[in-house]
Amino acid sequence: MFLEILKRVYTFLFDTIQTILLAASVFLVIYLFLFRPFEVSGESMFPTFKNGEFILTNLVTLRFNDLKKGDVVVFQAPTDHDKDYIKRVIGVPGDTVEVRSGLVYVNGQQLDESQYLGNDVRTSAGAFLRDGQPVRVPDDSYIVMGDNRPHSSDSREWGFLKKDELIGKSFFVYWPPTQMRLVENP
Numbered sequence: 001m002f003l004e005i006l007k008r009v010y011t012f013l014f015d016t017i018q019t020i021l022l023a024a025s026v027f028l029v030i031y032l033f034l035f036r037p038f039e040v041s042g043e044s045m046f047p048t049f050k051n052g053e054f055i056l057t058n059l060v061t062l063r064f065n066d067l068k069k070g071d072v073v074v075f076q077a078p079t080d081h082d083k084d085y086i087k088r089v090i091g092v093p094g095d096t097v098e099v100r101s102g103l104v105y106v107n108g109q110q111l112d113e114s115q116y117l118g119n120d121v122r123t124s125a126g127a128f129l130r131d132g133q134p135v136r137v138p139d140d141s142y143i144v145m146g147d148n149r150p151h152s153s154d155s156r157e158w159g160f161l162k163k164d165e166l167i168g169k170s171f172f173v174y175w176p177p178t179q180m181r182l183v184e185n186p
Contacts, residue, residue: 039053069089069092070116088116088144100131124150129143137160
C-alpha cells in the first residue's frame, strides 16, 4: 500500500518535471530563434506605438528577407548596447537619403510617409543627416527614424544602423490587450 502511494507520487513528480522541462525548452527555442518581446520605452514612435506597449519581434524574417522602407525594427542602440530601440526603416542599402527643408527624400523622390506621419510633420536634420546633404546608405546598413521626429534619437544624429545590430522586425502589439494589433508596414 505505502509503496503504491510512493510510486504514484514519484510518477506524478516525474511527469510534472518532464512537462516543465519540455515547456521551458519550447519557450527557449521560441525566444532565441523565433520571437522576442519588446517593451516600447519613450515617445519616439508615437503615435504608431505608445510608451509601455509590448510588441512581438520576429527574429526569423531578417535571416531570409531584406528589410523594406517602412518596416519597423528593434535593434541594439548604437550609443548604448544595453538598450534596444524601435524605429522605422527609411533608407536601405544603396539608397541615397536626404533631409531637405523639413522633408525626407529617398533617391531624389520625396518619401511618402502619410500612412504613419501626419501631413504637417516636418523632419529636422541632425548631426549626421544634415539639411540638403544627401547620404548614400552602404551595404549591410540602414537609415532609421522614429515616427515622432521631434522626439527621436535616430540616424539623423548617430548615422547608419548596421545590419548586425538588428534584433528583429516588429509584427504584433500584444499589450495592453485593448490595443492588440498587427504592425502595419506601408
